[in-house]
Amino acid sequence: MNIPLGHYLILAAILFAIGLAGALTRKNAIIVLMGIEVMFNSAILNLVAFWHYKHFAVPTAQLFAMFSIGIAAAESAIGLALVIAVYRHYKSVDVDEMRALKG
Amino acid sequence: MNIAFWIISAVAVLGAVLAVTLRNLVHCVLALILFFIGIAAHYFLLHADFLGTVQILIYVGAVAILILFAIMLTHNVTGTDGPRELLGLKWWSGAAIAAMLAVVLTRAIQGDKLAAALPAGDRAQSSVAEIGKALVGGWVVPLEAIAVLLTAALIGAVVIALEEIRKSR
Numbered sequence: 705m706n707i708p709l710g711h712y713l714i715l716a717a718i719l720f721a722i723g724l725a726g727a728l729t730r731k732n733a734i735i736v737l738m739g740i741e742v743m744f745n746s747a748i749l750n751l752v753a754f755w756h757y758k759h760f761a762v763p764t765a766q767l768f769a770m771f772s773i774g775i776a777a778a779e780s781a782i783g784l785a786l787v788i789a790v791y792r793h794y795k796s797v798d799v800d801e802m803r804a805l806k807g
Numbered sequence: 808m809n810i811a812f813w814i815i816s817a818v819a820v821l822g823a824v825l826a827v828t829l830r831n832l833v834h835c836v837l838a839l840i841l842f843f844i845g846i847a848a849h850y851f852l853l854h855a856d857f858l859g860t861v862q863i864l865i866y867v868g869a870v871a872i873l874i875l876f877a878i879m880l881t882h883n884v885t886g887t888d889g890p891r892e893l894l895g896l897k898w899w900s901g902a903a904i905a906a907m908l909a910v911v912l913t914r915a916i917q918g919d920k921l922a923a924a925l926p927a928g929d930r931a932q933s934s935v936a937e938i939g940k941a942l943v944g945g946w947v948v949p950l951e952a953i954a955v956l957l958t959a960a961l962i963g964a965v966v967i968a969l970e971e972i973r974k975s976r
């Protein structure tokens with residue numbers, strides 16, 4: 705495989721930007737969480753690409769990536785529980801309608 | 808292997824774009840699953856076999872289903888959704904910010920010497936055995952810490968989601 709490292713980094717940058725666009729432009733809180741998941745995955749892809757190209761001999765980066773995936777799973781569980789709690793309160797998951805803290 | 812990289816990248820980017828642009832929320836989750844599988848295929852391509860399996864099990868198996876359940880609990884099954892305004896600007900202002908970030912990151916990566924690095928070489932056996940030894944060896948404390956974190960997240964998610972029911976009783 706003779707793909708240079710930069711290809712993976714640029715792919716991860718594009719995916720991160722797509723996730724950011726989703727988190728910024730959508731009304732539904734669940735889609736905002738999905739955009740955050742896309743950003744998480746592109747960051748972890750970066751980690752694995754650096755492992756493959758620079759430190760192939762030791763599996764440390766894979767463990768790091770695994771723990772990142774675990775923390776991302778915990779984050780999405782808490783985030784979706786919050787979305788359900790907010791839905792019970794506001795009867796909506798529109799992030800523009802959650803303005804209880806607005807001055 | 809080059810052609811595999813381009814095909815998998817195209818699938819992953821397509822999945823990500825569809826996941827954040829489609830109107831139907833269930834279709835969004837299906838596109839997100841496509842994206843997760845593309846990332847897992849990239850892990851296999853990078854010889855991180857165990858990580859690719861973990862990606863499929865956790866993201867496709869757990870997170871995507873969790874999101875589907877959240878959609879079913881908060882919306883009609885085919886709930887739809889439109890773009891929002893950001894800080895009083897039109898919806899495309901957020902997309903413009905993201906596009907600018909992509910351009911800046913791409914320029915920075917292209918200007919870096921490290922980006923031209925090529926892989927150190929392929930090896931015959933997978934790294935799963937090494938990961939297993941590391942997880943029960945030097946990495947056992949982080950492993951237990953993440954077990955505690957996941958338990959706390961489980962309890963926290965239940966407490967947060969059940970709050971209103973407890974109050975009304």
